[in-house]
Amino acid sequence: MSLLARLTLSCLFLLLLAGPAAAGFWPHESRVPGGIALLEVPQQTQAAPQVFFDGHRVYTARRDGRWYAWVGIPLDQSPGQTQALWRTRDGDLPLTFVVEDKQYPAQHLDVDYQYVALSDEDLARVRRELPELRGAMNAFRPVSEDLPVRIQQPLEGRVSSLFGFRRVFNGEPRNPHSGLDIAAPLGTPVKAVFPGKVTARNHYFFNGKTLVIDHGLGMTSMYCHLDGFADLQPGDRVSAGQVIGQVGTTGRSTGPHLHWTMTLNAARVDPQLFIAPENRPQE
Numbered sequence: 001m002s003l004l005a006r007l008t009l010s011c012l013f014l015l016l017l018a019g020p021a022a023a024g025f026w027p028h029e030s031r032v033p034g035g036i037a038l039l040e041v042p043q044q045t046q047a048a049p050q051v052f053f054d055g056h057r058v059y060t061a062r063r064d065g066r067w068y069a070w071v072g073i074p075l076d077q078s079p080g081q082t083q084a085l086w087r088t089r090d091g092d093l094p095l096t097f098v099v100e101d102k103q104y105p106a107q108h109l110d111v112d113y114q115y116v117a118l119s120d121e122d123l124a125r126v127r128r129e130l131p132e133l134r135g136a137m138n139a140f141r142p143v144s145e146d147l148p149v150r151i152q153q154p155l156e157g158r159v160s161s162l163f164g165f166r167r168v169f170n171g172e173p174r175n176p177h178s179g180l181d182i183a184a185p186l187g188t189p190v191k192a193v194f195p196g197k198v199t200a201r202n203h204y205f206f207n208g209k210t211l212v213i214d215h216g217l218g219m220t221s222m223y224c225h226l227d228g229f230a231d232l233q234p235g236d237r238v239s240a241g242q243v244i245g246q247v248g249t250t251g252r253s254t255g256p257h258l259h260w261t262m263t264l265n266a267a268r269v270d271p272q273l274f275i276a277p278e279n280r281p282q283e
Contacts, residue, residue: 004039004138008231011178011195012164015034016240019195021163024063024146024149024185024248025147025148025149025150025274026061026063026148027070027195027273027274028273028274028277029273030147031045031073031098031099031100031276032064032073032078032099032100032102032271033073033074033075033077033079033102033164034073034074034100034102034104034164034176034267034268034269034270035073035102035269035270035273036070036071036072036073036074036100036264036269036270036273037053037069037070037071037073037097038068038069038070038071039051039068039069039071040066040067040068041060041066041068041086041095042067043068043086043088045069045136046142048060048062048067049067049069049086049087049221050086050087051069051084051085051086051087051095052084052085052087052092052265053069053071053072053085053265053267054265055085056068056138056188056217056218056265056266056267057060057140057217057265058071058072058084058218058264058265059072059217059218059219059264059265060217061144068077069084069086069095070219070264070265071084071097071265072218072263072264072267072268072269073076073179073267073269074100074264074267074268075164075176075178075267075268076101077267078099079099079100079101080099080239081096081097081098081099082096082097082098082099082174083095083096084097085098090161092147101126102163102164104165104166104176105165105166118167118266121186122201122205124181126159126205126206128203129205131135131198132202133200133204133207133210133212133222135199136200136212136214136220136222137199137200137212137220137222137261137263137266138220138253138263138266139199139214139218140217140265141197141214141216141218142204142216142217142219143216143217143263144216144217145194145195145196145215145216146195146204147215147240148194148223148240149197150244150276151193151194151240151274151280152158152192152193152194152240152241153191153193153275153279154182154190154191154192154193154221154223154260155182155184155188155189155190155191155247156184156256156281157159157182157183157184157188157247157257157258157281158182158183158281158282159180159181159182159183159280159281159282160182160183160185160255160257161177161180161181162177162180162181162272163178163179163180163268163269163270163271163272164177164270165177173244178261178268179222179224179259179260179261179262179268179271180259180260180261180270180271180281181223181257181258181259181278182257182260182281183255183256183257183261184247184256184257185247185256186246186247186248186249186256186259187227187247187248188222188244188246188247188256189243189247190226190243190244190245190246190247190258191223191238191240191241191242191243191244191247192213192240192241192242192244193213193221193240193260193262193274194213194215194219194221194237194240195215195237195238195239195240195278196213196214196215196216196220196221196238196265197213197214197235197236197238198211198213198232198234198235198236198237198238198239199212199213199220199234199239200212200215200222201229201232201233201234202233203251204224205251206251206252206253207222207224207225207251207259208225208226208248208250208251208252208253209222209224209226209227209228209245209248209250210222210223210225210251210253211223211230211244211245212227213238213244217264218263218264218265219262219263220262221260221261221262221263222259222260222261222262222263223244223245223255223259223260224251224258224259224260224261225247225248225249225250225251225253225258225259226245226246226247226248226250226257226258227245227246227247227248227249227250228245228246228248229244230242230243230244230245232244262274
């Protein structure tokens with residue numbers, strides 16, 4: 001065997017020893033409503049553990065030979081001690097953690113009156129659309145995507161509205177802001193943050209032109225208020241960084257921007273927890 005062949009085999013052997021633990025994305029932890037709790041799961045097998053929170057299956061990943069659950073904490077979660085459940089042959093065992101309090105600021109916006117006082121026709125439309133959107137965002141697909149080391153941000157721009165803001169439209173309180181708004185010029189390309197499968201592509205009343213991507217194991221991303229879509233349909237696969245549409249101002253919007261939502265175990269969590277602090281969009 002030639003020296004070059006021996007060196008090639010040695011490199012391949014070292015790569016096999018390194019295994020998948022040498023790469024892979026990891027979010028930041030913030031144990032507050034709308035945050036993420038990273039809980040170690042004392043499972044010794046190669047098979048992924050089954051962890052549940054609030055009745056929803058939780059994303060699990062391995063690092064340095066240990067299993068962790070990425071628990072998405074809903075925005076309406078009460079502060080205090082709570083627990084995820086680790087399913088074992090001996091029954092469900094608790095993974096206890098404490099949720100700290102966080103007070104999100106209020107944001108007052110003036111929007112088109114039709115998006116505040118809905119007509120009977122618009123209300124009926126919203127009720128038809130909700131199951132489709134929730135099904136696309138909240139389903140658990142038992143497929144683990146190979147995540148890159150770093151997230152591919154959907155676009156560069158200025159943060160125009162942070163996650164968790166208590167929204168007040170035309171003086172009337174509404175649900176908290178469940179995503180991150182990034183302002184950018186009309187038509188700016190929007191990219192998929194992780195690889196996955198398209199589970200929704202439609203024009204919704206509030207969200208405008210919207211695309212949802214399932215990244216597997218209960219993690220999804222949603223991109224709203226788009227001006228247009230790339231040539232994608234539900235069921236299509238996308239890669240990280242692939243252009244999926246363009247920035248727009250469709251739906252309930254006050255100007256061109258992207259509303260970007262991240263979901264873990266059916267809980268909307270702060271997208272900035274997926275970005276390194278030094279790389280986060282500026283306000």
